[in-house]
Amino acid sequence: xxxxxxxxxxxxxxxxxxxxxxxxxxxxxxxxxxxxxxxxxxxxxxxxxxxxxxxxxxxxxxxxxxxxxxxxxxxxxxxxxxxxxxxxxxxxxxxxxxxxxxxxxxxxxxxxxxxxxxxxxxxxxxxxxxxxxxxxxxxxxxxxxxxxxxxxxxxxxxxxxxxxxxxxxxxxxxxxxxxxxxxxxxxxxxxxxxxxxxxxxxxxxxxxxxxxxxxxxxxxxxxxxxxxxxxxxxxxxxxxxxxxxxxxxxxxxxxxxxxxxxxxxxxxxxxxxxxxxxxxxxxxxxxxxxxxxxxxxxxxxxxxxxxxxxxxxxxxxxxxxxxxxxxxxxxxxxxxxxxxxxxxxxxxxxxxxxxxxxxxxxxxxxxxxxxxxxxxxxxxxxx
Amino acid sequence: xxxxxxxxxxxxxxxxxxxxxxxxxxxxxxxxxxxxxxxxxxxxxxxxxxxxxxxxxxxxxxxxxxxxxxxxxxxxxxxxxxxxxxxxxxxxxxxxxxxxxxxxxxxxxxxxxxxxxxxxxxxxxxxxxxxxxxxxxxxxxxxxxxxxxxxxxxxxxxxxxxxxxxxxxxxxxxxxxxxxxxxxxxxxxxxxxxxxxxxxxxxxxxxxxxxxxxxxxxxxxxxxxxxxxxxxxxxxxxxxxxxxxxxxxxxxxxxxxxxxxxxxxxxxxxxxxxxxxxxxxxxxxxxxxxxxxxxxxxxxxxxxxxxxxxxxxxxxxxxxxxxxxxxxxxxxxxxxxxxxxxxxxxxxxxxxxxxxxxxxxxxxxxxxxxxxxxxxxxxxxxx
Numbered sequence: 001x002x003x004x005x006x007x008x009x010x011x012x013x014x015x016x017x018x019x020x021x022x023x024x025x026x027x028x029x030x031x032x033x034x035x036x037x038x039x040x041x042x043x044x045x046x047x048x049x050x051x052x053x054x055x056x057x058x059x060x061x062x063x064x065x066x067x068x069x070x071x072x073x074x075x076x077x078x079x080x081x082x083x084x085x086x087x088x089x090x091x092x093x094x095x096x097x098x099x100x101x102x103x104x105x106x107x108x109x110x111x112x113x114x115x116x117x118x119x120x121x122x123x124x125x126x127x128x129x130x131x132x133x134x135x136x137x138x139x140x141x142x143x144x145x146x147x148x149x150x151x152x153x154x155x156x157x158x159x160x161x162x163x164x165x166x167x168x169x170x171x172x173x174x175x176x177x178x179x180x181x182x183x184x185x186x187x188x189x190x191x192x193x194x195x196x197x198x199x200x201x202x203x204x205x206x207x208x209x210x211x212x213x214x215x216x217x218x219x220x221x222x223x224x225x226x227x228x229x230x231x232x233x234x235x236x237x238x239x240x241x242x243x244x245x246x247x248x249x250x251x252x253x254x255x256x257x258x259x260x261x262x263x264x265x266x267x268x269x270x271x272x273x274x275x276x277x278x279x280x281x282x283x284x285x286x287x288x289x290x291x292x293x294x295x296x297x298x299x300x301x302x303x304x305x306x307x308x309x310x311x312x313x314x315x316x317x318x319x320x321x322x323x324x325x326x327x328x329x330x331x332x333x334x335x336x337x338x339x340x341x342x343x344x345x346x347x348x349x350x351x352x353x354x355x356x357x358x359x360x361x362x363x364x365x366x367x368x369x370x371x372x373x374x375x376x377x378x379x380x381x382x383x
Numbered sequence: 384x385x386x387x388x389x390x391x392x393x394x395x396x397x398x399x400x401x402x403x404x405x406x407x408x409x410x411x412x413x414x415x416x417x418x419x420x421x422x423x424x425x426x427x428x429x430x431x432x433x434x435x436x437x438x439x440x441x442x443x444x445x446x447x448x449x450x451x452x453x454x455x456x457x458x459x460x461x462x463x464x465x466x467x468x469x470x471x472x473x474x475x476x477x478x479x480x481x482x483x484x485x486x487x488x489x490x491x492x493x494x495x496x497x498x499x500x501x502x503x504x505x506x507x508x509x510x511x512x513x514x515x516x517x518x519x520x521x522x523x524x525x526x527x528x529x530x531x532x533x534x535x536x537x538x539x540x541x542x543x544x545x546x547x548x549x550x551x552x553x554x555x556x557x558x559x560x561x562x563x564x565x566x567x568x569x570x571x572x573x574x575x576x577x578x579x580x581x582x583x584x585x586x587x588x589x590x591x592x593x594x595x596x597x598x599x600x601x602x603x604x605x606x607x608x609x610x611x612x613x614x615x616x617x618x619x620x621x622x623x624x625x626x627x628x629x630x631x632x633x634x635x636x637x638x639x640x641x642x643x644x645x646x647x648x649x650x651x652x653x654x655x656x657x658x659x660x661x662x663x664x665x666x667x668x669x670x671x672x673x674x675x676x677x678x679x680x681x682x683x684x685x686x687x688x689x690x691x692x693x694x695x696x697x698x699x700x701x702x703x704x705x706x707x708x709x710x711x712x713x714x715x716x717x718x719x720x721x722x723x724x725x726x727x728x729x730x731x732x733x734x735x736x737x738x739x740x741x742x743x744x745x746x747x748x749x750x751x752x753x754x755x756x757x758x759x760x761x762x763x764x765x766x
Contacts, residue, residue, distance in 0.1 A: 002607075002614050005394040006542075006621045014385040078461055086531045096712060117537040120525065120623075142503065148469045154500040159389075224385075231385050238389045240503075329479060 012159045014139055014227055016220065020127075020166040021052040023059035031125055031162055032062040032098060038088050039100040040067050040111050045129055048172045053102070064100075065091040071106045073263065076145050078154065084114035088122075095119045098161075102127040105137045109155075112143035116156045124160045129169040131181025131212070132268060135188075135226040139163050141238055151255070157239045167219050170212035178208050179304045180268025183250065185222070186299060187275060188229045191246040194341030196225050201295070204303050243328040244345055249335035250275040253312070256320035260311045272300045276307035277317070280360040280367070281352060282336035292340055294371055297364075301372045308368050308376040314357045325349050395542045397522055397610055399603065403510075403549040404435040406442035414508055414545055415445040415481060421471050422483040423450050423494050428512055431555045436485070447483075448474040454490045456646065459528050461537065467497035471505075478502045481544075485510040488520045492538075495526035499539045507543045512552045514564025514595070515651060518571075518609040522546050524621055534638070540622045550602050553595035561591050562687045563651025566633065568605070569682060570658060571612045574629040577724030579608050584678070587686050626711040627728055632718035633658040636695070639703035643694045655683045659690035660700065663743040663750070664735060665719035675723055677754055680747075684755045691751050691759040697740045708732050 020027040041050070046068045057064045067087055071080060088099060099122060101111030108126045115124035128138030144155025170178065182204060189196035203218050212219055233247050254270035265273070279296050282288040297307050325332050334346040346352060368376040403410040424433070429451045440447045450470050454463060471482060482505060484494030491509045498507035511521030527538025553561065565587060572579035586601050595602055616630050637653035644653070662679050665671040680690050708715050717729040729735060751759040 001399075002397040002610055003394060004397075004542075004614050004618055004621075005392070006618070007390050007392045008622065009388070009390045011386060011388040014387075016384075078465060082461060082530055082537070085537055089531070089533065089536070094709070094712070117539065120527065120538045120540050144503065147465055148472070150472065153472070154465070154468055155503045156500065157503050159387075227385055231387050235387055235389070238387075239391065326477070329477070 010159045012161055012163065014163040014165065014231065016134070016165045016167065016223055016227065018166060018168055018220075020164060021049060021056040023055055025056065026060075027164060028056050028062055029060035031164055032060070032064065032100075035063070035123075036091070036093055036097040037062065037064045037100055037125075038067065038084075038091055038093050038097075039064055039102055040069055040071075040084055040087070040107060041102040042071050042104070042107055043068055045103045045107075049102075049129075049169070071103060071110055073106060073146075076106045076109060078145050078147060080110045081114045081117065081145060084111055085118045088114065088118050093118065093122065095122055098123040098125055100125040100127060102129065104128070104130045105133055108133060108138050109143045110145065112158065112160060113145060113154075113156060115160075116143065116158045121158070124158070125162045125164060126160045127164045130173060131170055131178050132184055133181075134165045134167070134170070135181065135223060136184035136230060138165070139227060139230055140234055151259075159238070165223075167212060167223055173211065175208065175211070175304075176266065178211065180266040182208065182303045183268035183271040183275070183300075183305055185226045186296075186303070186305075187250050187271065188226055188233075188247065189341065190275065190296065190337055191249045191335065191343035192229045192232075192341060193225065194339075196222070196229070197295075197299070197340050199225075201299050201302070204299065208303055243331060244333050244347075246335055246343055248333065249278065249337075249343055252324045252332075252334050253277055253317050253320045256316050256323065257309065257311055260316055261309070265306075265309065265311070269306050272305035273307055273309050273312060276300060276364050276368070277312065277360055278334060278336050280364045281334070281346065281356065282338070283363070284356060284359060285336070285346065285351070287344060288337045288339060292337065293367060295340060296337065297367050297371045301368070308365050312361060314354055314361065317357045317361075318354060321349060321352060393542045395544055395546065397546040397548070397614065399517070399548045399550065399606055399610065401549060401551055401603075403547060404432060404439040406438055408439065409443075410547060411439050411445055412443035414547055415443070415447065415483075418446070418506075419474070419476055419480040420445065420447045420483055420508075421450065421467075421474055421476050421480075422447055422485055423452055423454070423467055423470070423490060424485040425454050425487070425490055426451055428486045428490075432485075432512075432552070454486060454493055456489060456529075459489045459492060461528050461530060463493045464497045464500065464528055467494055468501045471497065471501050476501070476505065478505055481506040481508055483508040483510060485512065487511070487513045488516055491516060491521050492526045493528065495541065495543060496528060496537075496539060498543075499526065499541045504541070507541070508545045508547060509543045510547045513556060514553055514561050515567055516564075517548045517550070517553070518564065518606060519567035519613060521548070522610060522613055523617055534642075542621070548606075550595055550606055556594065558591065558594070558687075559649065561594065563649040565591065565686045566651035566654040566658070566683075566688055568609045569679075569686070569688075570633050570654060571609055571616075571630065572724065573658065573679065573720055574632045574718065574726035575612045575615075575724060576608065577722075579605070579612070580678075580682070580723050582608075584682050584685070587682060591686055626714065627716050627730075629718055629726055631716065632661065632720075632726055635707045635715075635717050636660055636700050636703045639699050639706065640692065640694055643699055644692070648689075648692065648694070652689050655688035656690055656692055656695060659683060659747045659751070660695065660743055661717060661719050663747045664717070664729065664739065665721070666746070667739060667742060668719070668729065668734070670727060671720045671722060675720065676750060678723060679720065680750050680754045684751070691748050695744060697737055697744065700740045700744075701737060704732060704735060
């Protein structure tokens, strides 16, 4: 028998700064250096930032080919990945060059996976423009595409070399996308950081209303803290070998809710509803107080996120829990708050029977009505 | 700026033993353990070993789904990879389960890449049945598929957890496949091990004629030594970050020869011709003696491998050298023998001008005729 042992070290940086596309900024020159780059973006991002980007590249003297592609959820496919790889070949990207994804989650997913596969792996830079991209999805190692009707069926854990973010890109986001992205900030605050949670209680509304411009002094610190918390979780478990992940808070029932609503609910909205239900389960199991649950529902409500929906039924939640057990190696690992800023796990599937799920749904509806002062189950289309 | 640093350790084993599919062998039980496995194989391998494999699985008590797929060069596609991934999902392969490729190079490539992508990466075992698979292609980290008319356009460097090989599988190989696989043994011997080269001179013919059964005492040691040498090279450079690779001997001109011949030449035959031409260049540049070159051409001839072909022309070799420069980060890095069992690099493209290539082609033809005692340029179809 012959054995071979190796280690592969990797590191990546997340740079959050204003003015990445200012002609005077060193950000692009520092990121790309003397390599050839292919940057892939979407029509919407090109409309807002295409001209600034071209000017910034010219000022930085970097060698960049720009491609605009429609990359929305229905283009999150291996065909799109192969299209980006073919484009990379046609513009002469070599094994030491770099692919850049500038846009939302689908753009960074598709470009990341293309970089993982092109010439057996080239460098990748992500420039996420959405809030969820900047604080959550864009800063991990994960990439994926849908295949055979299965969401994220194929993908990789490969680190980008750099995630380059500018909070001013958030000013062109639709309000609903900002609210949805905020669900991930609430998530990480809930499980790790009471101070961040209190900051969201204080300024979340204003940030949503001002498209992340006001209060100005809070924008960078709030994003930086959210990112730092995500990276701390990532550092401990970059390849998800451990299946007890605090960042799965709000991510047990939400995949089923997204699918059941035929994606009328955004990811963030489904996560918000899941967090409210998981919190109610935690109240019933005695992990968190009802007063703390009130604060969670209140902050989600203030951010304009839903906490109830008619799509959430006991059979749907039960099926989602079963799928989570299959996905998490036989354990449920439902993340539940144990206070504001701390969380734990409900590990066994049989701890959340149908009666408990029934009761949780009724309780979250009652709490939502009481906290928000309006009837729950707002029709999803009105969100 | 936030930074994240990680290391990912990996190791893989190569087990070469007789009787892997004997019901009494512990090999399969040891390899698969209590995981669920999907094994993908080809109609030809299933015909030879399907029954034995099923019996061995039953005896070992392992939980294996067997799928038979046509996996030849034209199926070396992302579609085939996605097909294997869909199959894995349909038979319930979880993130801690395993995919197994049992067959030739395309089978192990496609299954390896499917394992790299399914659920963002699951374990992979390769069971290469061809000689080239057992000593070369099957034991590296590389996988790839063709795309957009480009050979191996998309792929990965991901280690399999185990390469499980049985030399008795070589008994059912067509003679031409055995001869072609031998080209890689000659390659590694030429650049690293004079003793292995001498062993091939002594018993190569007999091993080809007997389908790797005679001389029996030599079979395992010769394969083991070839594998050990390949792994030594791999250990130093698993991700090909260094572009000066001794294992590229015979792999500078051969890709163009394979394509120019429309794959009438096998990979091993093209490698043999490349090695003969590279050796002639080394003679001209004074790196190796003409007597040593005679031994190289003689051993290839004895194994039934070609050393000349009408497809090898100066313009083709020049274009292949240019492609190598592009692929090797600007350096030619042509591997040339500096003796029997040692080699070096011709690093600069301008060291091999058209005159030198012309002269090398004429010289290899003359040497082949002298050493083999028959006219060179045997029509490829007669090989």
